[in-house]
Amino acid sequence: MSAVESHEQPIAIDAEEASRLRNERLERVGRWLFPLLIMAAAILAWDRICVWNEIPRYILPRPGEVLATLFQDAGILFSALAVTLRITFLSLALAVIGGVGLAILFTQSKWVEMSFFPFAVILQVTPIVAIFPLINIYVDDQTTKLLLCAWIVAFFPILSNTTLGLNSVDRNLLDLFKLNGANRWQTLWHLRLPASMPYFLGGLKIAGGLSLIGAVVAEFVAGASGQNSGLASRIIEAGYRLNAPRLFAALILISFTGIVIFLVLSWISHLILRRWHESALRRDH
Amino acid sequence: MELAVDAKVSNPGGTIMRPGQPQLYLRSVAKGFANGTVALENVNLTVRQGDFLSLLGPSGCGKSTALRLIAGLSTPTSGMIDWRGPAMGKNDIGFVFQEPTLMPWATVFNNVWLPLRLQGVSRAKAEPKVAEMLERVGLTGFETAMPRELSGGMKMRVSIARGLVTRPRVLLMDEPFAALDEITRFQLNHDLLSVWEQERFTVIFVTHSVFESVFLSSRIVIMAARPGRVFEEIDVNAPYPRDDSFRTSPEYGALCRRTSDILGQAMHANVVSRENA
Numbered sequence A: 001m002s003a004v005e006s007h008e009q010p011i012a013i014d015a016e017e018a019s020r021l022r023n024e025r026l027e028r029v030g031r032w033l034f035p036l037l038i039m040a041a042a043i044l045a046w047d048r049i050c051v052w053n054e055i056p057r058y059i060l061p062r063p064g065e066v067l068a069t070l071f072q073d074a075g076i077l078f079s080a081l082a083v084t085l086r087i088t089f090l091s092l093a094l095a096v097i098g099g100v101g102l103a104i105l106f107t108q109s110k111w112v113e114m115s116f117f118p119f120a121v122i123l124q125v126t127p128i129v130a131i132f133p134l135i136n137i138y139v140d141d142q143t144t145k146l147l148l149c150a151w152i153v154a155f156f157p158i159l160s161n162t163t164l165g166l167n168s169v170d171r172n173l174l175d176l177f178k179l180n181g182a183n184r185w186q187t188l189w190h191l192r193l194p195a196s197m198p199y200f201l202g203g204l205k206i207a208g209g210l211s212l213i214g215a216v217v218a219e220f221v222a223g224a225s226g227q228n229s230g231l232a233s234r235i236i237e238a239g240y241r242l243n244a245p246r247l248f249a250a251l252i253l254i255s256f257t258g259i260v261i262f263l264v265l266s267w268i269s270h271l272i273l274r275r276w277h278e279s280a281l282r283r284d285h
Numbered sequence B: 001m002e003l004a005v006d007a008k009v010s011n012p013g014g015t016i017m018r019p020g021q022p023q024l025y026l027r028s029v030a031k032g033f034a035n036g037t038v039a040l041e042n043v044n045l046t047v048r049q050g051d052f053l054s055l056l057g058p059s060g061c062g063k064s065t066a067l068r069l070i071a072g073l074s075t076p077t078s079g080m081i082d083w084r085g086p087a088m089g090k091n092d093i094g095f096v097f098q099e100p101t102l103m104p105w106a107t108v109f110n111n112v113w114l115p116l117r118l119q120g121v122s123r124a125k126a127e128p129k130v131a132e133m134l135e136r137v138g139l140t141g142f143e144t145a146m147p148r149e150l151s152g153g154m155k156m157r158v159s160i161a162r163g164l165v166t167r168p169r170v171l172l173m174d175e176p177f178a179a180l181d182e183i184t185r186f187q188l189n190h191d192l193l194s195v196w197e198q199e200r201f202t203v204i205f206v207t208h209s210v211f212e213s214v215f216l217s218s219r220i221v222i223m224a225a226r227p228g229r230v231f232e233e234i235d236v237n238a239p240y241p242r243d244d245s246f247r248t249s250p251e252y253g254a255l256c257r258r259t260s261d262i263l264g265q266a267m268h269a270n271v272v273s274r275e276n277a
């Protein structure tokens, strides 16, 4: 018993280990602290530049003013954010369904993949703003237009990553499934889909940001339309009226939303993979 | 090359392998690949029910290819894989690869359950079978562990449990312990033998190691390369159960020396045949 207890007591740490430990702790704190410090310094500099150069508020508002606008115009801004978010998440959901669906279709037959993958690439490499006028002609409903745009932008990383993932299955495991008489769907469900999970989640993280960008860009090219206008319309509107504080506030909301989407998706990915995948391993050895 | 059964000397104190009915014939089996490699040429082999048969040979002599042909994962270019007795079903062949080849996203239980699950056996129905298999390989209590939480040897045990969970009539193993350290390998050799001694399914075991093949097998098939073919068969007339005392016996040493000599000849034959070509 005493032997066990003595094991649990911390062993003496030598100088090398101690400094490594210190460095690690510093790094952990620094990862958050330094960006925050730089951010604070930048905001302070922004404020000082405005004051010292007497820049008028319609050109560059002071940060405090932007913050105040964020609160004052909260009603307008957040309802616009809600519209943008709705498009973002709907298009992301459609991108997941479409991307994963197509990827599954692709893995069912090499021929299908060979025949259709190039079209997905074409859709991806053509700038969405160039396609939009066409969509504008063919589609009437504003929401559908925006959704379609955001979807085109977001679905490709999911499609290509998931296709890659579905095909990167251990060959021996495939043999094992074959040996045990697994049918196509069992192989898909028990083997290909789980194996593609890390790839899919990687694609999802990219697609999350892209669907927000898609939603905003689509609205920019579609132009504002009264009731249902999202953050992009607010930005255009504020630009016309030289309402710089609101423009900045809207901009900050968009960036902040993008960051939150990324963090949430990273967290989901971590939760799903943490028990098995290398990328989610803590390097504690 | 088939030896008469009665030619074997019986050893007092243990059971000599009593070969059962022929279970599988490889008849003039050849396998060539599209790139021109002839992996196997004119392989004739008889596997008997309850054999522990090792395929021993230099790298590239077609051991894995032979195993895949037997498993039905690939078809011979010519010749026949001729099963005897009741028709072979999905449950009748277990396969253990060189790597543990576990599904990293699934628990130990789910990994072992897999072959049964693919045949529609529910978790509840599979539970006792999986539990029993895990007990046999010494992994009781690790049901909910993930593969990456296990050591290399433990992963291999899971893989063996998965190979055996359907109660196959034939277990095919492709260098299963090659990646393990020697201590773990000895332990697993021992544990595999004790499972086999109880159940007497047929094992076809691919290995690079003379010592391992002699320790485990009732019969060793030595292969030569380029093209892959059967060079010679050796009967290992040592009684089971075998344990560490067998490993240190002079008998074991002699068998290893003999096997090693023949393996040397097989590799030499390979050089000569290439020079003649």
Ligand SMILES: Nc1ncnc2c1ncn2[C@@H]1O[C@H](COP(=O)(O)OP(=O)(O)OP(=O)(O)O)[C@@H](O)[C@H]1O
Pocket: B033, B034, B035, B037, B038, B039, B058, B059, B060, B061, B062, B063, B064, B065, B066, B228
């Ligand atoms: N799918 C394939 N296509 C082409 N050649 C192959 C294929 N599989 C195996 N070969 C070739 O067939 C020969 C036998 O291969 P095999 O893997 O059966 O050898 P092995 O005895 O298992 O070797 P090792 O001990 O290194 O595992 C080798 O020359 C190999 O390159």
Ligand SMILES: [Mg+2]
Pocket: B063, B064, B065, B174
């Ligand atoms: Mg091999």
